[in-house]
Amino acid sequence: MAEPAISKRKDEHLAQSLGEVEADVSAGFEAFDLEYDALPEIDLDAVDLKTPLLGQTLEAPLVIGAMTGGSEEAFRVNALLARAAAHFGIGMALGSGRAALLYPELLKTYAVREVAPVPLVLANLGAVQLKEEAFSAGALSAFTDAIGADALELHLNPLQEAIQPGGDSRFSGVLQKIEAFLEGFPKPVLIKEVGSGISQKTARKLARLKIAGLETAGLGGTSFTKIEAMRSDPGAGRLAGLELSNWGVQTADSILACRNALGKDRLVIASGGIRSALDAAKALALGADAVAMARPFLKAAMAGEEALFLFVESFLYALRTVCFACGCVRPADLHSALKKRDAARD
Template structure:
């Protein structure tokens, strides 16, 4: 793809995401999840600890600012505002696909944020398809890491987007081999992320075998890049519209991946509140990722981005308080009720959803109830 075409496509994506409705109408599945309220939380909310470790660095909250943009001049301001917010709040950040800068080095400045965010875990980003079709090699992967001083590289999987994109590349036949090669030779952790269609247990197992360090599920229910592409090409628009709701809902993907691998999980795709974040972590995710809710604020200022993130962190802490979890590890042990389509899917895939509803000291709870009843 020519330099100008890649840069123009990046501009189009930003404009469409800001101005158009590009959300899937299929939901994340979080509405099928209910955390069990504790009227006796037995903790002080001011003592709640949301810190965690990510890429050997401490985060103040388990939040990653997901890959949004890069490769167009308009993206420079957006990425810097996101990075400043991440640095101030002690969060992590990923940049958008660095393909444009690989093709045109003058666009590197649209991704370089390390000067304004010296302490954050920073994630580079390239597409699996460019390695699958041998357009890129390990030298390009290392370059993507080096010119932004990243701590890890995200390899994004976007077969749905490529299939609905006017200039899409559909030669994914060497994808597994390519990812394994990157994991073996990069010298930095490799994160593999979907782009809005989710990760199944079958894919997760393959990724774990390949040596991937972290999986970012990017499930269905948030931004639909099929919908984004439908706005870019009127001739192919029917394809983008038809596949707008294709994929695995975020809540389901979290469970499929956590039940099939031991890898750390980033839950992204439609995370819109601290309650969503708490539900994702309670299901087994280690971190949550946000993108679209931060895009418009990032076109304005770092403070606008911070306001959104601070609200989500406050909501997360409030949810933890209401279920009696003083830290993230305790949150993962709390009971969560799974109903509706999410329950039906998981049960059909052989996952017993009742175990999620009966985690919390069930034997002791039953014994205490029995003692009271038969005194």
């Protein structure tokens, strides 16, 4: 099929993401520790990672972060990720559905449930795009129905849009647009960033809305600002993007900010620079209901299905083991093992 320009951008994001696109700042988990308990007084077999999320039950509190859709290569990646999500019973978020809404022939590149029975599917769109007529609540509802998504994530990405060549940085009125959209959209909606994090101030503004939850997509992992800088021609935009790619809200801080703003009843998904089961366990201990990773899944998928399956299996093995050695039967209990580093050394 002859692919539109938007498909080319999707392919460039995938290719670019395999390079050096992570922030040079940590996600902030080194400030915390989980107390290792050599006498956990539970059996490893007793650990139960099962997690209810958005009306579905996951085998573990893990979601494949929003990445792609909208080109043949994107579909190849989505299909691989969908097989892993279904096999391990974890959630899967899709990349922005803008391509499918503008070019309906690209819808099939998002139809992951036709590939495998993924337990939880999250669709995605840039919140700034809600200003355009093509992205009405009705259109998004039809899109999420067509691909069988359980919920929608709207992403906020002012830094990315400012650096992206031809990006849409008209963010005035976006909060009202989201509010109006929520009135007409029938499925749960979460709001996320794309690697620069959600601050206390942002979280408070969003908490007033009828959202199901927030995903941090904090600073310390993939920097979309850096990805756009690398895609730009050499010049001022590229230099500005590289400079600003280390700015934002570290994921650990963003988890606390989101949890604080949302209270206990709504969801917080931790993401941005989660690179190990220990990071994930700390994120859960800090108050997240689940964690998402994007680039680590992409890298593993690019190495093939076997590498991808081994990556997920070992991650879950390690997460289960961390729960065991903290004496926690459920991931939700990890909070009891959390220590601030300084306090841990006292």
